Each structure stands twice: as structure tokens, then as C-alpha cells.
Amino acid sequence: MVTNNMTIIIGGDAGQGVESSGAGFCKALARGGLHVYSVQDNRSRIRGGHNFYTIRAQADPIRSWTEPVHLLVALTKESVEIHASKLVKGGAVICDSSLKVEAEPLEQAGIKLINVPLAQLAKDSGGSKVMSNTAALGALAGLTQFPMKYIQSVIHDNFKKKGEKIIDINYKVAQAAYDYVVEHYGRSFEWNLQAVDVEPRMVINGNHAIALGALVGGCNYTSAYPMTPGTSVFEWLTTHADEYGIVSKQMEDEISAICAGIGAAHVGARVIVPTSGGGFSLMVEALGFAGMIEAPIVIVNAQRPGPSTGFATRTEQSDLLFIIYASQGEFPRIVLAPGTTKQCFEAGARAMNLSEKYQTPVIILTDAYLANSFRTVNKSDIDFSSITIDRGEFLTDADLDKLTEKYKRYLITESGISPRAIPGHPKAIFRTTSDEHNEIGEIVEEADIRNRMHTKRMKKLELARQEMRAPDLYGPAQADVTLVCWGSTISEAHEAIHMLNSEKKDAANLLHFVDIWPFPVEKATPFLENAKKRVAVEGNYTAQLAQLIRAETGINMDATILKFDGRPFSPEYIINKLKEVL
Amino acid sequence: MPTVQDYTSVHRPTWCPGCGNYGIWNSLKAALVNQNYELHDVLIVSGIGCGSKLPDYTEANGLMTLHGRPLAVATGCHLANHDLKVVITHGDGDGYSMGGNHFLHTIRRNLDIVDIYQDNKVYGLTKGQYSPTSDKGYKSKTSLGGSIEEAVFPLAVALAAGATFVSRSFAGDTDQLTWLIEQALQHKGYAMIDVFQPCVSFNKINTYQWYQERVYKLQDDPNYDTSNLDLAFQKAREWGDRIPTGIFYQVQRPTYAEQVPTLGKGALVKQGLRNSVPESIKNEFV
Ligand SMILES: Cc1ncc(C[n+]2csc(CCOP(=O)(O)OP(=O)(O)O)c2C)c(N)n1
Ligand code: SF4
Numbered sequence: 001m002v003t004n005n006m007t008i009i010i011g012g013d014a015g016q017g018v019e020s021s022g023a024g025f026c027k028a029l030a031r032g033g034l035h036v037y038s039v040q041d042n043r044s045r046i047r048g049g050h051n052f053y054t055i056r057a058q059a060d061p062i063r064s065w066t067e068p069v070h071l072l073v074a075l076t077k078e079s080v081e082i083h084a085s086k087l088v089k090g091g092a093v094i095c096d097s098s099l100k101v102e103a104e105p106l107e108q109a110g111i112k113l114i115n116v117p118l119a120q121l122a123k124d125s126g127g128s129k130v131m132s133n134t135a136a137l138g139a140l141a142g143l144t145q146f147p148m149k150y151i152q153s154v155i156h157d158n159f160k161k162k163g164e165k166i167i168d169i170n171y172k173v174a175q176a177a178y179d180y181v182v183e184h185y186g187r188s189f190e191w192n193l194q195a196v197d198v199e200p201r202m203v204i205n206g207n208h209a210i211a212l213g214a215l216v217g218g219c220n221y222t223s224a225y226p227m228t229p230g231t232s233v234f235e236w237l238t239t240h241a242d243e244y245g246i247v248s249k250q251m252e253d254e255i256s257a258i259c260a261g262i263g264a265a266h267v268g269a270r271v272i273v274p275t276s277g278g279g280f281s282l283m284v285e286a287l288g289f290a291g292m293i294e295a296p297i298v299i300v301n302a303q304r305p306g307p308s309t310g311f312a313t314r315t316e317q318s319d320l321l322f323i324i325y326a327s328q329g330e331f332p333r334i335v336l337a338p339g340t341t342k343q344c345f346e347a348g349a350r351a352m353n354l355s356e357k358y359q360t361p362v363i364i365l366t367d368a369y370l371a372n373s374f375r376t377v378n379k380s381d382i383d384f385s386s387i388t389i390d391r392g393e394f395l396t397d398a399d400l401d402k403l404t405e406k407y408k409r410y411l412i413t414e415s416g417i418s419p420r421a422i423p424g425h426p427k428a429i430f431r432t433t434s435d436e437h438n439e440i441g442e443i444v445e446e447a448d449i450r451n452r453m454h455t456k457r458m459k460k461l462e463l464a465r466q467e468m469r470a471p472d473l474y475g476p477a478q479a480d481v482t483l484v485c486w487g488s489t490i491s492e493a494h495e496a497i498h499m500l501n502s503e504k505k506d507a508a509n510l511l512h513f514v515d516i517w518p519f520p521v522e523k524a525t526p527f528l529e530n531a532k533k534r535v536a537v538e539g540n541y542t543a544q545l546a547q548l549i550r551a552e553t554g555i556n557m558d559a560t561i562l563k564f565d566g567r568p569f570s571p572e573y574i575i576n577k578l579k580e581v582l
Numbered sequence: 583m584p585t586v587q588d589y590t591s592v593h594r595p596t597w598c599p600g601c602g603n604y605g606i607w608n609s610l611k612a613a614l615v616n617q618n619y620e621l622h623d624v625l626i627v628s629g630i631g632c633g634s635k636l637p638d639y640t641e642a643n644g645l646m647t648l649h650g651r652p653l654a655v656a657t658g659c660h661l662a663n664h665d666l667k668v669v670i671t672h673g674d675g676d677g678y679s680m681g682g683n684h685f686l687h688t689i690r691r692n693l694d695i696v697d698i699y700q701d702n703k704v705y706g707l708t709k710g711q712y713s714p715t716s717d718k719g720y721k722s723k724t725s726l727g728g729s730i731e732e733a734v735f736p737l738a739v740a741l742a743a744g745a746t747f748v749s750r751s752f753a754g755d756t757d758q759l760t761w762l763i764e765q766a767l768q769h770k771g772y773a774m775i776d777v778f779q780p781c782v783s784f785n786k787i788n789t790y791q792w793y794q795e796r797v798y799k800l801q802d803d804p805n806y807d808t809s810n811l812d813l814a815f816q817k818a819r820e821w822g823d824r825i826p827t828g829i830f831y832q833v834q835r836p837t838y839a840e841q842v843p844t845l846g847k848g849a850l851v852k853q854g855l856r857n858s859v860p861e862s863i864k865n866e867f868v
Contacts, residue, residue: 031868070589202867212863218855221662242843244859247661247850252687260645263658266645267625267666268851271658289648379864389855403648422851423643424666426622431637432643443638443646519833 002032004059006191007068009083011052012075014045017133021073022053023203023449024158025137026374028150029057031201033196037062037491038374039568044228044312059196062375064495067572070191071143073136076253077101087111090190094139094181095150096132112142112189116180125172138174142181148174202377206344206370206488207274210300212235212382213348214272215244218389219298221269223249223260225279228312229368231304238455254279258286258299265295266432268422270352274300276368277319278309284326287361291331293432294457295408296355296362296392300333303367314566315369317487317539321547323363324517330454332461334362334468335517339370339490340479341377343514349387354467357392358460359420365516367539370488371569393419400425408439412452416459428466461518468515470523475501475509481578482531484557486513486545488568493537495571496578508578513545519552528555535581536560537574558582584621586611588641590682595639602753602779602790603633606700609756610669611640614762625666627656629681631673631707633779650680655687663850664839667696667767674701678714678736685736689743689772691838696766697774699736700753702781703788710784711805720787728749737818737830740774741811747773748831752797753780754790758827765829771837778827781848793825800828806830 010025010381012018026036037056043049047379056065069086072079074095078231084093089110095101097115106113116139123133134155155170204212211233224234238248247269248250251257255277260274275283281300290297301323305316323335334354338347344366351362400407400421406429411418418439419429436453438444476496483493490512500507511527528534528549536546536557543560550556559581563569589611597603615626624642628634630649637644643666647655652670660668677685677699688697704722706713712723715736719728740748747769749760759777766773778797780790800806800817806828807813814831840847847853 028691029868070668097844200868202864204867208867209745215863216859220853220855221849223658240863245844245847245850245853247842247844249657251654251657251659252683255651256657256684256687259651259654260658260661262644262647263627263655263660264850265658266655267663269658270855285648286651289651293645336617354792379861379868381862384859384861396734422663423625424663424851429622429641431646433638433644433646434648435646441644442591460732550603 001473002191003194004057004196006070006193007054007056007066008050008071008073009054009069010073010136011050011079011083012077013045013211014043014048014049014051014512016075018051018053018075020158021133021137022055022190024154025140025372026055026203028154029055029193031153032147032150032193033198033200034059034193034396035062035201035376036203038067038375039065039369041567042313044423050076050082052079052083057193063498064491064571066495067570070142073086073140074099074101075136075200081104084109084111092189094136094143098260102581114139114181114185116177118177121176121180122173125169125176127169131170131173134170134303135177138177139181141187142186144191144193145187147195148178167294187343198378199320202379202382203374204341204377205372205374206341206366207232207302207346207372208236210348210364210366211340213345214298214352215240216328216384217349217352218270218386219272219352220245221247221261221264221271222273223251223257223264224274225251225254225257227254227279229304229371230274230276230279230300232371233272233300237272254282255286258283258297260316261297262286262290262295265297266293270356271296272298272300276304277306280319280323283377284360288327288329289434290361291327291333292434293455294359296359298355298362298364299350300364300366302371305564307525311566313368315367315539315568316564316566317367317489318541318564319365320486320516320544321447324367324548325424331457332358332360333517334360334464336362336363336514337365337487337516338514339487339512341375343380344370345382347514353390354464356394358464359392359417360460365487367488378403385489393417395419395421395428400427403427406440409441410437410439410453410456412439412456415463417463424534465518465520468520468523471513471527473509473511473527476506479506479509479532481508481533481535481582482547483510483574484534484545484549485510486516489537489539492569492571492574496574499571499575517549519548521552525553528553533558533582535578537564537569539569583618584615586615588621589614591639591641593639596635597632598783600782601632602702602781603636603700605753605756605759606633606671606698606777606779607636607639609759609763610671610698612760613767615766615841616760617767619667623665623667625659625668627652627659627668627670628695629672629676631676631767633671633673633706634676636671651678651684652676653681653684656695657688657691657693660695661842661850662838663849663851664694664845665852668694669698671698673706674699674703674715675705675713678734685739686743689745689774692746692771692835693820694770694837695772696763697772698763699774699776700779701776702779702785704781704785706781706784710744735819738777738815741814741818741831745831746771746775746833746835747829749774749829750776750778750819752778752793752827754793758799762829771835796823796825797827798824800826800830
């Protein structure tokens with residue numbers, strides 16, 4: 001018996017509730033005190049097409065998902081065909097008896113077929129066929145011996161709005177499937193899941209963690225145009241708008257979304273504009289506008305594979321260099337690429353402060369995988385008390401009351417940061433323009449003022465660079481190989497070095513970048529120089545971080561491990577490739 | 583109370599002598615003064631073009647944005663601080679071509695803002711290409727044999743999109759224009775003014791004289807009913823020897839900001855940033 005260490009896949013057609021069952025089971029596991037880590041694989045369709053949800057559950061903290069699967073809940077025959085090969089010996093497939101999945105080939109591979117009349121049980125319990133996925137959760141709990149009360153609590157929450165009667169039917173459906181499995185298959189399955197008595201953890205995805213960070217960081221304005229996978233940052237803030245005093249505005253396109261955000265920021269709001277690469281492409285001209293008028297604005301780009309529409313629901317890390325250089329001309333910007341849930345939360349809050357401190361755009365760069373991946377995190381790791389709101393050199397009404405001279409919005413200072421007023425005060429009436437301007441914001445064309453104003457703006461980049469954090473080193477200080485990555489790839493790379501080091505001491509360590517731009521040259525260089533062999537692991541074709549590191553430090557990678565098939569890395573993939581490239 | 587002089591920046595306009603933008607600028611300043619707006623309570627948002635340089639010459643809060651985007655920027659300014667009176671000034675290229683999408687959707691929102699189009703039927707700043715309001719057959723550097731496209735009827739578009747205040751004026755008639763801007767400032771909701779603005783350098787067709795021979799005022803007819811949408815549509819498409827000006831259509835509808843719960847507590851940026859978020863919000867994820 002293996003307790004509390006297994007991976008489950010729920011697979012089925014879009015529209016069969018794979019996503020809600022997956023999310024529901026994650027929550028139930030977390031309520032039972034387990035850690036969970038999930039990966040979603042969705043097709044860009046509302047109905048039909050195979051979707052699946054991978055859940056790793058453990059009593060100990062989880063770094064990443066891994067490839068071996070112990071239990072497959074197959075809502076379609078197709079999902080058996082697709083996933084059976086990933087099941088370990090002794091693993092099992094739960095499916096509806098009516099699918100008539102052949103037991104023999106599975107049994108030959110040492111896999112048990114757990115036929116359950118899911119739809120029939122749902123009907124017999126007073127429900128309907130659509131409750132098959134509730135039945136599947138019951139069967140899942142039955143086979144893994146996971147306590148039903150956690151499943152029930154999730155059913156309760158999910159159907160709260162539909163009333164007691166519906167909740168009750170779903171309870172019955174889940175229980176019927178649970179009982180059926182116990183009766184027909186007993187306690188024979190090798191893997192089980194037991195509740196652990198700990199303080200309940202949060203189950204949160206990257207997008208929600210960013211949104212929560214922004215909220216705690218004082219965000220009070222958001223505008224967007226829906227684009228997968230960025231949308232749920234916007235939707236979450238919209239859901240909380242009335243309660244927390246946020247203005248949320250869906251706009252007619254991403255150009256207007258960022259422009260409205262810049263307008264709101266200009267008059268003093270704390271702004272976040274979430275999108276994906278396609279939307280960001282439309283925002284590019286306005287990004288430079290924000291840089292020019294020194295408007296503080298936070299953009300989230302949850303990347304998906306490009307070019308163009310690419311894979312609408314899949315993942316990639318291919319916008320890094322684009323994000324750093326997008327828009328004509330030169331202006332300071334800050335790019336953060338969080339990888340863990342905690343880093344997402346921190347980035348949401350930190351970006352708010354950085355944008356106001358440096359009065360310039362800040363971009364949080366994530367990807368579809370991270371955006372959608374629900375993971376447990378300790379409440380204490382989402383630490384509200386660690387966050388303070390810093391508006392930088394922001395002039396309050398009281399400061400402005402004391403002004404004796406004409407207010408200069410673009411005062412040329414040593415640091416490059418000009419004390420910022422917002423429109424509305426009698427002593428700070430000022431103009432702002434996307435044209436080059438003088439200290440009071442008038443349009444000018446003289447070479448001298450251009451030189452001084454452009455230098456002033458660009459100084460902020462150097463100032464911000466000093467604040468950018470060093471990459472984080474995971475694993476032993478010295479190792480045979482150093483994996484170098486950014487953003488979401490931290491998870492699989494971290495697990496990979498752990499696996500490697502448990503086979504051979506000091507085999508590998510990991511250097512992970514959250515703060516990408518302005519590139520922290522001085523802080524990163526010693527880590528890079530100290531590495532015996534550097535291997536960049538990135539979700540793109542051209543090794544964009546490796547290029548950036550070379551450009552900024554002159555340091556080359558010894559090898560690269562790249563992936564651009566729209567699916568996240570796995571630790572096993574990294575380890576296999578590592579053998580090939582070294 | 584401020585004077586027109588107060589609203590006039592020391593930075594002098596760089597418009598060509600005789601440009602219709604002078605009339606628009608003077609009327610706007612006069613209207614703001616007549617309506618007792620303090621300089622710091624006004625935010626003039628513009629795009630890019632000759633006309634869009636207006637904020638640079640005006641002593642009020644000004645925000646000169648990107649070509650085509652002032653309405654989108656103004657939307658954010660207004661929603662984040664609806665205590666500021668937001669006035670947008672921009673050209674026909676900026677507003678009806680590059681900003682066409684924003685034009686349509688800003689109208690639908692009925693934001694309490696004033697939107698002034700400096701409509702010279704040509705691209706001024708880029709030196710004389712045809713624009714969306716150039717009449718069919720208009721010859722320019724990029725329509726050598728005459729424009730093949732139909733000119734847009736911006737007022738008809740505004741009516742179709744549900745604008746609550748639709749009007750037109752002529753930069754050569756600053757009395758009417760000042761009056762109209764005052765009406766627009768008082769209107770609760772989105773107020774559009776399309777202003778015929780002669781471009782003396784590039785538009786040799788639609789000159790002061792050309793307009794003077796054609797424009798007439800709807801409000802000269804005491805029976806003109808500004809609440810009649812069908813009539814307004816008809817007038818919005820009237821073109822040729824006689825061209826109507828004045829208020830075509832006006833209705834009252836709730837503004838956008840009035841319907842946003844958060845803004846019920848006052849202008850967003852005056853509400854202060856929230857002090858803290860309760861720990862209990864984490865339970866949503868448990
Ligand atoms: C993205 C972009 N494309 C093109 C331009 C060039 N441009 C500047 S003003 C203008 C058109 C000006 O015409 P209009 O908006 O009618 O204003 P006017 O100059 O006539 O007042 C153009 C095309 C620009 N600034 N930005
Ligand atoms: S080019 Fe035309 S629109 Fe521009 S300033 Fe001269 S007259 Fe006015």
C-alpha cells in the first residue's frame with residue numbers, strides 16, 4: 001500500500017465537466033490536508049475534443065507534476081486509449097461500464113479496469129446522466145479510500161446556488177458510486193489517499209494568485225479584453241470589484257484596454273491590465289505611450305504558443321524578448337516572471353509598487369500552464385502582512401498645498417524620478433504628451449531638452465536594475481550541472497534536480513530568474529560564472545533567456561533543453577534530454 | 583472665477599494663420615469660463631493631429647495621447663476620477679478612422695464627457711491626405727483621381743450607436759459653437775460635437791466660404807424636436823447645398839458612472855487606497 005503519493009488523470013470530452021471535476025477533486029484533497037498540484041490540458045473548444053486534468057497528490061509539499069499515472073478516470077473511451085500507456089503497473093482505470101472498455105489489454109499491462117455504471121447510478125439515485133462526473137468523484141474516493149466527507153463538502157459548495165435538493169441528489173449519486181466500488185472492488189487498489197490533520201491550505205492557480213497579490217497591493221482599477229489564458233485575472237478582480245472598491249471595465253479591444261488603464265493610472269488609480277500575447281501585441285504602441293508620459297501601469301501577459309492565434313489554450317514561453325523590446329524607441333520597463341504560486345502572489349503586489357515607484361510599465365510574464373494550474377499553498381505563504389503599499393514619489397494634496405512654484409511634472413532629477421502629482425489640484429495643473437516634452441509637459445523639439453529628458457527617463461532603468469533581485473539557486477551550491485530557467489519552468493526543473501541528486505550527490509542545481517528586466521547583471525553574473533555546466537531549460541525554440549544572458553553578461557550556455565509543443569515540461573523530459581545534450 | 587486669459591497658455595498655438603482650430607479653441611475656453619469651470623477641474627484629452635495640439639496651448643490639465651486613442655484613454659481618466667470634467671478634442675482622422683472602434687463603443691457607454699471633433703475633412707498634420715469625412719471624389723495626395731470611398735456621416739453613426747447628445751457646429755461661427763459646448767458641458771452623458779474646421783493649407787474645397795454658403799441652424803426652427811430620433815437621422819444625412827448645424831438630438835439616460843457600484847462612493851481616486859484585505863478572503867480558495 002502506498003499512502004498519499006499518487007497521480008490521477010481525469011480525461012473526457014470538453015463539456016463533460018473534466019475541468020470542474022478536476023478542480024473539485026483538488027479542493028477535496030486539499031481539504032483533507034493533502035498537497036495537490038494540477039495540470040490542465042484543454043482543447044480550444046466548448047464541446048467535444050479530449051480534455052484532461054492531471055492531479056498529483058501527496059502529504060508532503062509538491063515541487064511539480066511527474067509523468068507516472070496511478071489512476072485514470074476516463075469519461076470517454078478515447079481517454080483510455082490516450083492515457084493507458086502512462087499508467088504504472090498496478091494502476092487502474094475507472095470508467096463507465098457502458099463504454100465497454102476492453103479489460104484484457106489493460107490487464108496484460110498490469111492495469112485494473114474498474115467498471116462502474118456511473119450514469120446508471122446517477123439516474124438510480126434520483127439524478128441524471130449529467131451527474132456522471134459526480135459519480136466519478138465518488139468512485140475515485142471509493143477506490144482510493146479517500147473520506148467522502150471532503151467530496152461532499154465540495155459538492156455542497158459547487159451546488160450551493162442550486163439549492164438543497166440538488167446538493168442532496170449529488171450526495172446520493174457520489175455515495176452510490178463510492179459504495180459500488182467498495183462492494184465490487186473492495187480495498188484492492190495499491191494506492192490510497194488518507195486525510196491528514198493540518199490547517200487547510202489554499203488551492204489557487206497562478207492567475208488568481210496574481211490577482212490576489214494585486215488586490216492586496218492596492219489595485220483599484222482593471223480593464224481588459226478577454227483573451228485566454230489571461231482572462232481569469234480580470235474575472236477574479238471583477239468578481240471582487242464591488243466589495244473592494246475596484247473599477248473593472250471590459251473594453252472593446254486590447255488597445256483600448258491598455259489606453260483606459262493608462263488614463264486611469266494617469267489620474268491616480270493603481271491599474272492592472274491582464275491579457276495574452278495577442279492582446280499584448282495590440283498594446284505595444286500604448287506601452288511606449290505609458291513609458292513616455294511615465295504612467296504607472298501593470299500588464300499581465302499569460303503567454304500561449306504563437307505566432308498569431310497559435311494554440312489558444314496551451315502554453316509556451318516565447319514572448320520574453322518581445323516583451324523586453326516591444327514598442328518603438330527606448331524607455332524603461334520592468335519584467336517579472338514568477339514561477340510558483342507564492343511568486344505569483346508577490347509579483348502581483350510588487351508590480352503595483354514598482355510601477356508607481358518608477359512611474360513606468362511593469363509586465364508580469366506568465367504562461368497558460370501556470371495561469372491555470374491549481375496548487376496548494378500554505379495560507380502563511382500568501383503573506384498579506386509582508387505587503388506594504390508604496391506609491392513612490394507621489395505628491396499628496398497636502399504636499400501640493402505647500403508648493404510655491406509652478407509644478408513641474410517632469411522635473412529633471414538626479415534619480416530620474418520626478419515627484420508625481422495627479423490632475424485635480426489647483427497648484428498642479430499640468431499637461432502631458434506622448435510627444436517629447438519639457439519639464440512642464442509642453443511639446444518641444446530642441447536637441448538639448450530631448451537629451452536631458454530622454455536621459456532622465458532612461459536613468460530610471462538603471463535605478464530599477466539595482467532593485468532587481470538575483471536569480472534563486474535551488475539545490476547544492478556546487479553541482480555538475482546547473483539548469484537555468486525562468487517563470488513556470490521552475491517546477492519541473494526543481495523536481496528534476498531533486499531526482500538527479502537523489503541518484504547522485506551534487507548532480508545538479510537550478511538557477512531560476514523571476515526578475516528578468518532590467519537584467520540584474522551584477523547579481524546574476526557570479527551565479528552564472530560559478531556554474532560548471534549551464535543548461536538553459538525554456539519553453540521556446542530560440543532559448544530566449546539564454547540569448548538575453550549572453551547579451552547582458554557575455555556568458556554562454558553549454559546546452560539548451562527546449563520545448564514548444566504547447567505542453568509543459570515534465571521532470572522526466574528534462575532528465576532524458578539532459579542525457580542527450582551533455 | 584477664471585477668465586479666458588487664464589485658460590490661455592503662454593505656449594502660443596502653432597496652427598496656420600486662419601486655421602479653424604483657433605475658433606474651436608476660443609469657443610472652448612469661452613464655454614469653460616461661462617460655465618465656471620476652474621482650470622484644475624478640467625482635463626482635456628486629445629489624440630494626435632493638428633487639432634489634437636489644443637491642450638498644449640491651454641492652461642488646464644491636458645493629456646495628448648496617441649493617434650486615434652483619446653477616447654479610450656479618456657474612458658479610464660473619467661472612470662478613475664469622474665470629478666474631473668473630461669473634454670476630448672481630436673481630428674476626423676483620429677476620431678472616425680483610427681479611433682472608429684472607440685468612437686462606437688465610447689458612445690454606447692454614455693460616459694459623462696464632451697467629445698469635440700475638429701473635422702477638417704482632411705489629414706492636416708500628415709499634410710493633406712483624404713480622410714473618412716472627405717466627400718466622395720475629393721482629390722488629395724492619396725486620392726489622385728478623387729476619393730472612391732463614401733464619406734462617413736459621423737452624426738448618423740453616433741445616433742445609431744445610441745449617443746445621448748449629438749450636435750454639429752462650424753468653427754466660423756464661434757457664438758454658436760460656444761453655446762453648443764456649453765450645452766454639451768451641461769449634458770449629463772456623452773456629448774458629441776462635430777465641428778467643421780476649415781483647413782486653410784490642405785482643404786481648398788471645404789473653405790469658410792463653402793460652409794458659410796450652406797450651413798443653417800436647426801434651432802432657428804422653434805419647432806425642431808431634439809427628442810425625435812428619426813428626424814435626427816434624417817438631418818444627420820442632409821448634405822449638399824444645405825447643411826444643418828446645432829443640436830440634432832438629445833435625451834437623458836443614466837450615465838455609466840452612475841451605474842458602477844464602486845463609484846457610488848465618489849470618484850475612485852478620492853476614495854483612498856484600501857488599508858488592508860481581510861485574511862478571510864483566503865478561505866475562498868480553501
Ligand atoms: C499609429 C499612427 N499612425 C499614423 C500616424 C500619423 N498621423 C499623425 S496625425 C494623422 C492624421 C491627422 O488627421 P486628423 O486626425 O484628421 O487631424 P488633423 O491633423 O487634420 O487635425 C496621422 C495619420 C500616427 N501619429 N500614429
Ligand atoms: S494644416 Fe490645416 S489643420 Fe493643420 S494647422 Fe494648418 S490649417 Fe490647421
